[in-house]
Amino acid sequence: MVHPVILQGIHKHYRLDDVDVPALQDIQLVILPNRFTVIAGPSGSGKTTLLNLIGCIDRADSGTLVVAGRQVYTMDDDALSDFRAQRLGFVFQNFNLLPVLTAYENVEYPLVMAAMAPAQRRQRVQELLEAVGLAAHAAKRPGQMSGGQRQRVAIARALARRPGIVLADEPTANLDSRTGAEIIELMRRMQREQQVSFIFSSHDAQVLEAADDIVRIHDGRIVAVERDVNRP
Numbered sequence: 001m002v003h004p005v006i007l008q009g010i011h012k013h014y015r016l017d018d019v020d021v022p023a024l025q026d027i028q029l030v031i032l033p034n035r036f037t038v039i040a041g042p043s044g045s046g047k048t049t050l051l052n053l054i055g056c057i058d059r060a061d062s063g064t065l066v067v068a069g070r071q072v073y074t075m076d077d078d079a080l081s082d083f084r085a086q087r088l089g090f091v092f093q094n095f096n097l098l099p100v101l102t103a104y105e106n107v108e109y110p111l112v113m114a115a116m117a118p119a120q121r122r123q124r125v126q127e128l129l130e131a132v133g134l135a136a137h138a139a140k141r142p143g144q145m146s147g148g149q150r151q152r153v154a155i156a157r158a159l160a161r162r163p164g165i166v167l168a169d170e171p172t173a174n175l176d177s178r179t180g181a182e183i184i185e186l187m188r189r190m191q192r193e194q195q196v197s198f199i200f201s202s203h204d205a206q207v208l209e210a211a212d213d214i215v216r217i218h219d220g221r222i223v224a225v226e227r228d229v230n231r232p
């Protein structure tokens, strides 16, 4: 069962030294499932704030958010963090891998946390490392890998528990353009193979090029949604 992400009447502001910083204003948005959606906008436009809301890392001040068929603001913080671990995967700009663990162990980690049986776990980790082209590097630690290889590990880890949605905040920002292009290509392929929704923020032209749908945001407001109508 696949679900769209639905945001209705979402507002979010930050308080900074007694000053109100409006970050998102009256967001109405539907993000279709099983697609590659990019949230695009200049620095300070609200991309990270929007992704943190969709990723249930932060809560809106008002409005309704539906993710994976659940109204997330009806859940308390514990329920929300379980929901997040089960349903969402995250790819971080700085990879956020555990430095003392190997590539294999980094991908395995969320499955250990989910108490998956060892044999199943081994199979899932091997299949993911193969899918991201790192089967031969399973025993390496992050410090022994390139930025592109680390990002591949991070993508495999994000997909480990078969989330419905993978979120990434400017995933190519710390990569050179060639490595960035390879990573986008990989994410494109994984999005199709694994039947997940990918939702990224970016102002990288290469990422926008790969998108099915582009949500354009400016000064905390959505100014356009461009959908690739040729995709089913």
Ligand SMILES: Nc1ncnc2c1ncn2[C@@H]1O[C@H](COP(=O)(O)OP(=O)(O)O)[C@@H](O)[C@H]1O
Pocket: 014, 015, 016, 021, 022, 023, 041, 042, 043, 044, 045, 046, 047, 048, 049, 050
């Ligand atoms: N923790 C914070 N405290 C105060 N203001 C913030 C905070 N995070 C973001 N902002 C402000 O909210 C607005 C949107 O920021 P952000 O979502 O980070 O934009 P983007 O990711 O597009 O650069 C900006 O004006 C930013 O300065």
Ligand SMILES: [Mg+2]
Pocket: 047, 048, 049, 169
């Ligand atoms: Mg940002």
